[in-house]
Amino acid sequence: MTKPTLADLTAFSAVAAHRSFRRAADALGVSRSSLSHTMLALERQLGVRLLNRTTRSVAPTEAGEALLVRIGPVLRNLDEALDAVADARGNPSGMLRINANEGAARILLKAAVPRFLERFPGMALDLVVEGRLVDIVEQGFDAGVRLEESVPRDMVAVRIGGDLRFVVVAAPSYLEGRKPLITPDDLREHACIRQRLPSGKRYRWEFARRGEEVLVDVPGALTLDNNGLMVEAASAGLGLAYVPEAAARDWLDDGRLVLVLQEWCPFIPGLCLYYPGHRHVPAGLRAFIDVLKEVNGDA
Incomplete structure (x- = not known):
């Protein structure tokens, strides 16, 4: 049997995490149809169904869950190893996806984003502006930016600027x-x-x-x-x-x-960038946070 590639396993992990081909495809930067073909080919290779598909959702089968348990630590260790290399070079690369409301996006674009992109040319930033509060993990974002009072309690929060009203x-x-x-x-x-x-x-x-x-x-x-x-x-x-x-x-x-x-009209705690505290923090996100702290210090 031909062994699956790392890209195939990463794609499967993304679909399982997002429970959606569309959201997983967006996170991976591929088309939905391409991702679907990859999953079908992977299932044929392994000779077992990994995903249960309906018109509205997708979820791992029992065999898929068993595979996730085994490959999850491997993929996380690989991400950490690659990030360690990036840290050693001082030059992280890849895509950073951040979800923010319009006001927060405008604040980021004034100083933090230009400084980040200039300092780290290997990074690309996907800044999605959305009014509603979304589950950043489910939607495939590395971080979100909202008012401190709206940040979920299980997230790590980094203040952006001061209080506002x-x-x-x-x-x-x-x-x-x-x-x-x-x-x-x-x-x-x-x-x-x-x-x-x-x-x-x-x-x-x-x-x-x-x-x-x-x-x-x-x-x-x-x-x-x-x-x-x-x-x-x-x-x-x-x-x-x-x-x-x-x-x-x-x-x-x-x-x-x-x-x-x-x-x-009193002042209230202002904006925060937030991200999951229980997951490995990518080098690109750590670099962006460092830039935010610099910008806050300059203000």
Whole structure:
């Protein structure tokens, strides 16, 4: 019997881990059809079915699970050995996949990403922007970037920058002639630009002051799902918007927008890069984390 190649076994391990040909193919950088052919050829070589396939899912058979138990440590040891060589060269190579929301991606692109790609020319970065929070392990990502409060507890987190806050902004023209806002309840008398979350639900604005927390399901005829668009709509006088302060910074600096209810908008822990703590950390991810720490020190 011809022995399977390392590439064949790596492909099988990826399909089993992701429980999806599509996600495994994305992680490996191959086409779904090519990966499917590889798995069929591997099963023919071994003379046993390794995967149970349905129209919606894929999962290892009993024989497949037994093979995974044997090859898992071998593949991990190989990855660690290759990373050790990369560390010795000081030049990691390969693909680093990071999932982030739009605001986090913009922050990474300002300093960390250019410095990382310049310093490590052998690395490629796949930065996927997604509003919803995903399982980075299941989806084949090396790391994710989200607000600290959203990071799963079983992950290792590395802070990016400092604390941040969400603020209520409005155009001076909108506020002119209207009653000043003193408490969050005053929002019920105003036109608010509502936000739809990736889940489809509308976001309730969150406020806090001296231990008191308030949630307001604000009224408004306009609903958007993008911070940048909400800032632009507010600057056009369409109503009040609740956005990360950084998203509105340029408009606030030049006076197109002003802050309201500031004392009800406290700072909260900011963004974190996070990754699984129970798995081997690839050399490329360690290098990216080092760059992040440098950038944080420069700030």
